[in-house]
Amino acid sequence: MRTDLYIDGQWCAGASRRANINPSDTGDCIGEFAQGEPEHITTAIAAARRAQVGWAESPLEQRYAILSTIGQNLIARAPELGELLSREEGKPRAEGCGEVSRAGQFFTYYAAEVLRQMGEICQSVRAGVEVQVTREPRGVIGVITPWNFPTALPSWKIAPAIAYGNAVVWKPAELTPASASALMEIIAATELPPGVVNMVHGSGATIGAALCQSPDLNAITFTGSLATGRQVAAAAATHLTPVQLEMGSKNPLVVLDDANLDGAIACAVNGAFGSSGQKCTAASRLIVTPGIHDRFVAAMQSAMAKLVVGPALAPDTTIGPLASQEQLDRSLHYIAVGEQDGAVRVVGGELVAATTPGYYLSPALFTDGDNTATLNRTEVFGPVTCVIRADDYDHALTLANDSPFGLTASIITQSLHDANHFKRYSQSGCVMVNLPTSGTDYHVPFGGRKNSSLGPREQGRYAAEFYTQVKTTYLKT
Numbered sequence: 001m002r003t004d005l006y007i008d009g010q011w012c013a014g015a016s017r018r019a020n021i022n023p024s025d026t027g028d029c030i031g032e033f034a035q036g037e038p039e040h041i042t043t044a045i046a047a048a049r050r051a052q053v054g055w056a057e058s059p060l061e062q063r064y065a066i067l068s069t070i071g072q073n074l075i076a077r078a079p080e081l082g083e084l085l086s087r088e089e090g091k092p093r094a095e096g097c098g099e100v101s102r103a104g105q106f107f108t109y110y111a112a113e114v115l116r117q118m119g120e121i122c123q124s125v126r127a128g129v130e131v132q133v134t135r136e137p138r139g140v141i142g143v144i145t146p147w148n149f150p151t152a153l154p155s156w157k158i159a160p161a162i163a164y165g166n167a168v169v170w171k172p173a174e175l176t177p178a179s180a181s182a183l184m185e186i187i188a189a190t191e192l193p194p195g196v197v198n199m200v201h202g203s204g205a206t207i208g209a210a211l212c213q214s215p216d217l218n219a220i221t222f223t224g225s226l227a228t229g230r231q232v233a234a235a236a237a238t239h240l241t242p243v244q245l246e247m248g249s250k251n252p253l254v255v256l257d258d259a260n261l262d263g264a265i266a267c268a269v270n271g272a273f274g275s276s277g278q279k280c281t282a283a284s285r286l287i288v289t290p291g292i293h294d295r296f297v298a299a300m301q302s303a304m305a306k307l308v309v310g311p312a313l314a315p316d317t318t319i320g321p322l323a324s325q326e327q328l329d330r331s332l333h334y335i336a337v338g339e340q341d342g343a344v345r346v347v348g349g350e351l352v353a354a355t356t357p358g359y360y361l362s363p364a365l366f367t368d369g370d371n372t373a374t375l376n377r378t379e380v381f382g383p384v385t386c387v388i389r390a391d392d393y394d395h396a397l398t399l400a401n402d403s404p405f406g407l408t409a410s411i412i413t414q415s416l417h418d419a420n421h422f423k424r425y426s427q428s429g430c431v432m433v434n435l436p437t438s439g440t441d442y443h444v445p446f447g448g449r450k451n452s453s454l455g456p457r458e459q460g461r462y463a464a465e466f467y468t469q470v471k472t473t474y475l476k477t
């Protein structure tokens with residue numbers, strides 16, 4: 001496995017090394033990964049700048065073939081790379097393998113988009129003048145990614161960036177350098193010209209900050225926490241560098257009296273505890289109306305009793321460990337805060353001893369939640385969810401929208417009227433009906449409102465809004 005930085009088509013040593021620890025077995029060191037210095041960012045941006053001009057002019061079929069090869073290789077190697085991902089991040093093997101496959105699909109999707117780049121021609125208001133509207137690459141894009149989707153998330157940024165003719169300087173998350181390096185190796189093994197994609201490992205405070213402060217970037221795309229997103233935006237503002245920020249959320253799953261109970265439970269368990277709740281699309285507020293409330297809570301407890309917390313790669317594990325000690329401490333902190341604020345912890349929220357030492361926590365269900373309490377305002381990013389009682393549908397909608405965030409929102413109901421009303425009045429970027437809050441497609445826009453997102457949407461054709469800039473040409477013939 002490569003453990004170095006990748007700059008201008010070369011693997012190169014950094015200034016120091018950082019150990020990568022398996023969260024399912026803290027005695028297992030996956031590798032010692034090179035850590036860059038701010039100078040590596042300067043070198044990488046310069047390489048990207050040189051490479052970008054030629055890359056933007058490369059024949060479309062060359063670009064198509066490279067993206068398509070990356071995607072197919074990711075899909076073919078999903079079992080192996082999924083295992084590596086699960087080993088370093090902690091999500092169960094099936095989720096790890098699924099993620100690598102999905103990462104491949106981002107590349108195959110954007111390979112096809114390479115061949116579908118169209119402009120517009122229109123009449124001018126002036127006689128004899130024609131107007132053309134075209135899109136051009138932005139140039140060099142800074143890509144900053146978190147650890148919770150260490151393969152899929154960089155892919156949904158890097159694939160459109162290069163598909164539309166940009167070059168990239170990528171800073172992966174500190175916790176998941178092995179998945180990042182595996183992706184980089186697959187990209188580097190293609191005919192992609194040196195310098196088009198560069199990867200610099202390192203801490204957010206040094207490498208991430210150096211990237212955001214650079215005057216030589218044309219745009220920055222970031223996914224991570226709200227606090228860091230604010231820092232990224234503030235640093236980028238110095239040079240008025242455009243930013244695309246995807247941050248936290250506090251996603252509501254509304255369960256109405258007429259809901260199919262089994263369906264509601266499946267959506268709640270999947271949405272709240274998939275990837276140990278370490279998703280920005282996790283269902284962390286379960287807003288339930290009175291006619292189904294007690295049955296819902298009882299059925300949640302039964303369903304949660306069947307969850308198996310254990311090492312990510314153990315065959316019967318359904319809930320892996322948290323990704324790090326810091327993540328575990330964070331969940332424990334918010335569990336204590338929830339109790340102090342008067343919510344009732346009915347099950348879970350306890351440390352679990354597995355066969356190997358790791359950051360294991362049983363999924364926690366709170367009831368009697370107050371929507372204004374810290375537990376229901378702040379993103380926990382762990383396997384912790386809270387039931388909040390609503391008087392009726394209108395009250396449930398009000399509670400769902402009463403949040404500083406707005407990424408996804410879900411409603412479970414058999415009423416077409418309420419489903420349609422919710423679809424119309426939810427203040428979230430993505431709305432699900434009879435589906436979990438998590439789980440989105442790659443060919444349609446993804447993003448949120450309020451503190452969840454800033455800038456144009458990611459994914460699908462909407463990604464062009466961020467990865468290209470529009471030019472309007474007036475032509476007198």
Ligand code: ADP
Nearest residue numbers: 145146172173203204205208209224225228231
């Ligand atoms: P998380 O809590 O999920 O790790 P962060 O927002 O802290 O989320 O991290 C997301 C990404 O942002 C990581 O790659 C991290 O290294 C990077 N990062 C952290 N701090 C900064 C910063 N000040 N400037 C730029 N990037 C940063």
